[in-house]
Amino acid sequence: MIAALWHNIDYAACVVLFCIGLYTVITKHNLIKKFMGLNIMETAVFAFIVATGVVEGGNAPIMGPGVEPPFINPLPQALILTGIVVAVSTTALALGLVIRIWHQCGTIEADELREAE
Amino acid sequence: MEVIDARAALAPAISLLCAALVFASGERTFWRRLFSLSAALAKLVIVMSMLPGALRGVVYVFDLVQFTEGVGLAFRADALGMFFSLVSSTLWLFTTVYAIGYMEREPNRMRFFGFFALCVSTTVGVAFAENLLTMFLFYETLTICTYPLVIHDETPEAMKAGRKYLAYTLTGGAFVLLGSIATFQLAGTMTLSHPGILTMDAGRGTLIALFICLIAGFGVKAAIMPLHGWLPSAMVAPTPVSALLHAVAVVKVGAFGVLRVVYNVFGVRLLDELGVCDWLAALAAFTIIAASIVAVFQDNLKRRLAFSTISQLSYIVLGASLLTPLAATAAIVHIANQAFAKITMFFVAGSIQRVTGKTTVHELAGIGYRMPYTMGAFTIAALSFIGVPLFAGFVTKWYLSLGALESGAWWYALVMLGSALLNAAYWLPVVYAAFFKTPPSTHVEMQEAHWTMLGPTLVCAAYVILLGATVSVPGMPFALARAAVTFVFGM
């Protein structure tokens, strides 16, 4: 069990990170903090997917003189680039909303907002 | 012999078209009347034109759409369906004429006549439904279309009655839907063209559960006790609606559904084996007596009529559940007998209300001097309910009693006798008060309702005698009932 965990320490770390993020999203009242939790979750998943492409002792997949196989799988990295773009847009939209809410309500604490409603 | 003929679908479609035209004509009275009357006439003509064929044993069929194998909308004008549609389309014509007079000064007439036409469309749809799906479709649409009629006055009382009506009938509809689905699963078909499609293979428990489900579904509209609660409340509706609801459309659709379930879904032989019909018969007998007793104590004329309806409907259910040919004949002809007699009474009640404003029995003293023709019609209907020979009601009672003896359950003949006495107990005092009690004021002028209301009343009363006196004349609707029974019992 421990050995298996140790062997997959990168995956395990991602899962832990994911849970921390989820916990933050659920428990924090501050909208910014909520969103930071979301970012942590995103990072966890990105790290996880990148980790799936790792090849033990592999080289960076850049063609050129002196670079020999095995290569690290480049596809997950390409995917995650797209994923990061998506995450950035989500964050931008969320922050935009938070600013508007702050201007209109004077608070970004979820419980106070609910009272204001 | 089956013949593909669009008339089977045209009969429901014509009232649908009429409804559309009525809605389109808005508040223009002339066009609305023209459309309503011509559609009623056209429909009667269509149904009548199928009658000679139906009497020869021709069955008109028409497939409208098919969704998938065995699931679709199809029409089939067999003897039983023809009988029911004949009754409803005849009465639609009379009720339309009556309603034109009765609704003269009411608001929202467009809505009233539009939905009125839709109701009849769906009733004939139920009559001609080839399968349970088609039947359910029209059964449910009928519920929706009668709702605006029930709450026509828009008073809080009417809205409450409307809610109650919907709660009862939609729950019933849900049971019908479940039952249809289960039937389709068990039998692989939903057709109503055979004398029974289910077999004992499905298992005794399943079949009994299915029977209860379907009978409870249709029993709501047939007002079998204890599922009758909506009916007296729905009396707040305008009288032509009550007449339509209680004599032609809603309740009869329920009773007709019970007949279809007993004869065409389960079949007489299977039910005999299952033995559930004994319970249904007992429940129907209880309803007949109990509703009559309640009726005796009602002072409001329309409420008395409502409980009388509940009682009379169970004649049909009782006739169906005795599972003998004679009782079945009684059940089928009672669809017509009760309809004409009951609608006469409703027409009378509505006329009295319009002319004198009176609604309760104790106010009717001497009314016979003021409205002799109207009350004469009422007397005919009352005698029919009591079961005096030569009147329509007698035919039912006679055949039902014979059927009870035939099946060996002789005590149901006693129920018939008791019911006759109870009917006398609540209808004769009305007749007595009308003709033999002295009116409150000495100066009485004859003052009948407008001819549009009096005419239909008298014609319906004449029908009551006609139906009672011409049983053995060939070519009359009675022959259709015979044909239906022959088919169902495989004779």
Place this chain on the structure above:
Amino acid sequence: MTTWPPLLVAVVVVPILGAVLTPVVGQWRARRAADWALGTMLLTSVVALLLVARVADGGPFSYVAGGWEVPYGIELRFDEFSAVTAIICLLGVLAIVFSRRYAEHALPEVRIPYYYALLLLNLAGMLGFSITGDLFNLFVFMEILSLSGYALVAVSGEKIAEMAAFKYLVMGAVSSIAVLFAIGMLYALTGSLNMADVASRLGGAPVAPVAVAFGMMALGFMVKAAIFPLHIWLPDAHAIAPSPVSAILSGLVVKVGIVGMLRLYQIAYTSRALDLEALNTVLMWLGALSIVMGAFFAVFQDDVKMMLAYSTISNIGYIVMGLGLASSAGVIGASVHVFNHAIIKATLFLGAGALIFRTGKRTLTDLAGVGHAMPWTVAAISVGAISIVGIPPTAGFLCKWYIALGAVEAGHPFFAFALVFGALFIFIYYIRMVNAFYFRPPRDPAILEVREAPASMLVPILVLATLCLVMGVLGRIPLSFIEPAVTRLLAPIGGG
């Protein structure tokens, strides 16, 4: 019939290009943005119709972008479930027509071009989502439609709209991450992202990670589909958004979760890597719960759009239950209800939008008696109400019938019972609505003076209401269209 394969690309690219150019057109003249968006969507509709015609003719087909071979290139695959594109285009066109007057009234003028751009982007995302054959592509399209969806909820710039949008965004983002996580796991297990390829390679994979992947993915899509108890984001977002947006969100965007589920089932059933008994059971029960709880919450609403939003939860319950039954009739009913509910709910939301546009009121109490003033709109709403409750012969009935039949077929008569009686529960609040519009005395007599909705609103509403009836009467067409796909889907598990 031959269709130029890049049409598959066009159905996504056209609306995206249109969306990008809308603000440019809008800069020139704000009103032209609406025309531009409409033109774009009409063009897309033509393409989508050609595609649907082809799939009806010759079954599923695919196109690999960029000339790469499967499984390396991104595969666009058009099967029967992808026919949802037709309904996306239909609702898109009608919502844009409806928005012409509504947007001017409900939105600040500077935002109007952006509103249309977001709407097009949202539709493009859904179109892409329903035709892609690649898991990561699926995620990208899901994010396009989700992000534009969040923004559309907030577009009116009102305080509550922004709060609803934020709530929607947080729930939506969490679910998207869950789906992405699942896609990552599937990639790790199979080394492929092409759905068909994943399905064929997944067979021998260890059970536990596959279960986690499927579980995460199902969870993510269930949030998107707003199944009880994961529905909490939906009522606010759908009720507060501008009405045409509500129609799109309620009619289509929640269905993304369902289409996603169908894709998940396609992979799971084909690969047979896992017995989905547990997931199916969960879906059946949650479906039944959604029906009842959606109806339960809706009964207490006075706000028309809030009520409609809760009704969406009930209807998603139907669909999910049908999927969970895993019997032929159940899945057919569920798939067809994806189409039919879109039409019905759009009728209702657009109708409600027209009422709000003319009267400025949105509660049943205030809208009492409006049926006399706006007869056509309210008649259309009534048709929608009858249809959604599943009264024959409307579109809603056939689906209800099929799903209930599926329940009996699968040996779960209890769920047929729950479905049929849940529908009764739903009826309670729709009858309240129709009662209020027609039969209750108006609270403010001024409502009787209101004019009927303008033609640009009335036409879409009436078209949809007519479809509610037509889809019921001609129900055979969608049923027989979707049947081969369901048969193929269930064949590996011995169903169909």
